[in-house]
Amino acid sequence: MDIPEPDAFTRPYWQAAAEGRLLLRRCRSCGRAHHYPREFCPHCWSEDGTWEQATGRATLYTWSVVHRNDLPPFGDRVPYVAAVVDLAEGPRMMTELVDASEPRPGLPLEAAFRRGVPVFRPAAG
Numbered sequence: 578m579d580i581p582e583p584d585a586f587t588r589p590y591w592q593a594a595a596e597g598r599l600l601l602r603r604c605r606s607c608g609r610a611h612h613y614p615r616e617f618c619p620h621c622w623s624e625d626g627t628w629e630q631a632t633g634r635a636t637l638y639t640w641s642v643v644h645r646n647d648l649p650p651f652g653d654r655v656p657y658v659a660a661v662v663d664l665a666e667g668p669r670m671m672t673e674l675v676d677a678s679e680p681r682p683g684l685p686l687e688a689a690f691r692r693g694v695p696v697f698r699p700a701a702g
Contacts (some may be wrong), residue, residue, distance in 0.1 A: 658673060662674075
């Protein structure tokens with residue numbers, strides 16, 4: 578299995594990802610979106626949050642080509658591009674960059690899904 582074991586709180590996130598949809602949490606108190614999913618807002622500490630579907634648009638913030646990783650399942654995938662992207666909704670997200678021959682800061686990206694896990698690729702057009 579390539580995804581963490583979902584718990585009652587994260588199950589909606591992983592179910593949406595399995596369907597090809599990226600969810601974020603949005604705080605009802607301060608209005609800010611955040612990612613990774615957690616039960617409190619990292620900006621104002623409110624526990625009043627809701628799930629919302631993200632657009633799937635992002636820009637590349639930074640990346641690193643990983644040539645060695647001994648942890649399953651990553652060892653079978655090397656080399657791969659570990660990336661941090663700025664989601665259109667505001668949060669930064671750690672992910673994997675796929676199908677990008679020439680990464681560059683600010684590269685427009687779109688979400689893709691590999692076996693229920695969100696990854697990003699260069700945006701079409």
